[in-house]
Amino acid sequence: MASGELSRAEALACSGCRHACHVMLFSDTNAQLFGRIPIRHIILIQMRFDGLLGFPGGLVNPSKETLEAGLSRELWEELGVAIPVSVENHVASCYAPSSSSSSSNLITHFYVKKIDEEQVMEVEKAAASTATDHGQEVLGMVRIPLYTMKGGGGLPSFLSHSFIGNCRSQLLDALLRFNLISPQELQESLVHAIKIHTRTSKDLQAFLTLTEGKRVPSLNDK
């Protein structure tokens, strides 16, 4: 959002910047949920070690390897399958709002690569079994639902989760850029997502009040 977009070349010219490369892998699919809701596309995203959702990838040092070679190496560790990413898959580079105050000057490079449905399934199986990072840097691989069910189930619910850095922005940008959903669908999904998100807020506050209520008597008992 508040992040400044820049070209790949401009990004690489930044001395002292840290570089993170991530990729959205997706495929087409003819599958239907419950035999009636078209799934249309399978998009892969990960649950990261820090409990946030994020695309596969990681930090790359461009003085040691190209951005794409570094990203491909990260993918191998996280997915357990070789998915080479090239300059042609590059979509955008930008200064990203950092989630921690210490990590300044981070540039995120975003790639999108279309693969076959068979490759998606190969990735899912390997990521959950043979991949080096499984259970360590990666807590699991999930598909992003693009449909919207009655009550906001599907994409709206998914968008209400917590994402790392500018990942949600990258996702929304890619959904529009590659015509995976219409601007109208996206807007309706966001409206719904905000409603679902508000429920979590009440839920968390109620739990906190409950645990605080439990703590006070035990302190008084001492």
Add this chain to the structure above:
Amino acid sequence: MASGELSRAEALACSGCRHACHVMLFSDTNAQLFGRIPIRHIILIQMRFDGLLGFPGGLVNPSKETLEAGLSRELWEELGVAIPVSVENHVASCYAPSSSSSSSNLITHFYVKKIDEEQVMEVEKAAASTATDHGQEVLGMVRIPLYTMKGGGGLPSFLSHSFIGNCRSQLLDALLRFNLISPQELQESLVHAIKIHTRTSKDLQAFLTLTEGKRVPSLNDK
């Protein structure tokens, strides 16, 4: 929270009630994240078809099968591995706040079962490949981080996601009941989770403003 707890027998006596059974599968582990952060336990949860996080399981009709037989059947479909659940694994039954206005009188039955780390890995692999529900009712299986990193990464981030029904309540209850974290850790995690959750709120609002801003000019152009 507002849900009333009742015994398994009381729950089964309710005529006209719908019954949902879910299980939290977990194991111990000696693994350490980055070789220094003890992971302690591996807890499995799913990304559901509706884009929300939820434990494995589903609806069971007690006039046709026992709750535990129904749950074991659901697990077979979702996990691709036979994990029999018995009455001894039953933890709580309660009227759950329903996420949709049409589905009234829902009773959720919650089970917790400890398995081996090897079984966890077997489940993860099968769930992402051979399980019937993979890519349909289940979008992926993830592990829940129990540690807290600097900045709230780990359990706090995870708790800020969106969960189905009373799933987050079931999780927090099980974490305390089985001594997987201390009440103090839980309270600190909730405080952190609320902060992380607030960031998402700003994020979603900003995106909505942006898409609305984009839509208006296109309408004026007509």
